[in-house]
Amino acid sequence: xxxxxxxxxxxxxxxxxxxxxxxxxxxxxxxxxxxxxxxxxxxxxxxxxxxxxxxxxxxxxxxxxxxxxxxxxxxxxxxxxxxxxxxxxxxxxxxxxxxxxxxxxxxxxxxxxxxxxxxxxxxxxxxxxxxxxxxxxxxx
Amino acid sequence: xxxxxxxxxxxxxxxxxxxxxxxxxxxxxxxxxxxxxxxxxxxxxxxxxxxxxxxxxxxxxx
Numbered sequence: 001x002x003x004x005x006x007x008x009x010x011x012x013x014x015x016x017x018x019x020x021x022x023x024x025x026x027x028x029x030x031x032x033x034x035x036x037x038x039x040x041x042x043x044x045x046x047x048x049x050x051x052x053x054x055x056x057x058x059x060x061x062x063x064x065x066x067x068x069x070x071x072x073x074x075x076x077x078x079x080x081x082x083x084x085x086x087x088x089x090x091x092x093x094x095x096x097x098x099x100x101x102x103x104x105x106x107x108x109x110x111x112x113x114x115x116x117x118x119x120x121x122x123x124x125x126x127x128x129x130x131x132x133x134x135x136x137x138x139x140x
Numbered sequence: 141x142x143x144x145x146x147x148x149x150x151x152x153x154x155x156x157x158x159x160x161x162x163x164x165x166x167x168x169x170x171x172x173x174x175x176x177x178x179x180x181x182x183x184x185x186x187x188x189x190x191x192x193x194x195x196x197x198x199x200x201x202x
Contacts, residue, residue, distance in 0.1 A: 005171060005175055007175055
């Protein structure tokens with residue numbers, strides 16, 4: 001058989017977060033309970049699912065991005081972590097920067113799972129800034 | 141044919157997983173753990189199988 005599955009990535013592995021941060025030059029701060037943001041809710045965007053105004057700025061782990069004064073927060077949600085950040089210009093965090101982290105996380109999470117399953121991984125660049133991974137059973 | 145899994149990760153970190161070459165149900169088994177560990181499956185499709193049909197040799201002896 002052959003099948004295709006589309007997956008919306010959910011951050012579940014902190015070791016993959018750590019590996020992704022190391023790979024793209026971010027600093028993962030395990031256990032930091034606050035992330036830096038504007039500090040006051042101005043209502044210019046929707047709140048993420050399950051997050052109330054009082055929760056903003058709180059997290060379970062944080063990521064420091066070089067050159068940005070604001071930080072990324074990882075907040076426990078269902079069976080994974082939500083990625084929280086403030087994209088207000090002066091904080092230096094853009095959607096593009098956060099997406100880069102999320103893509104790097106996905107790569108590391110796949111590699112981690114492949115290793116557990118005894119599969120060899122080959123990485124190459126794909127179209128439109130995508131990354132392609134090929135997983136083949138070792139000895140298969 | 142050797143089984144393999146191709147994972148395409150877009151610039152937002154979301155993935156398209158394509159498994160092929162695994163016999164029968166092993167194909168879905170091969171990606172199930174991966175899907176569970178990586179996130180939320182939002183769409184799943186079975187692709188067309190490629191069969192190699194070996195035509196019987198027809199003798200032209202008349």
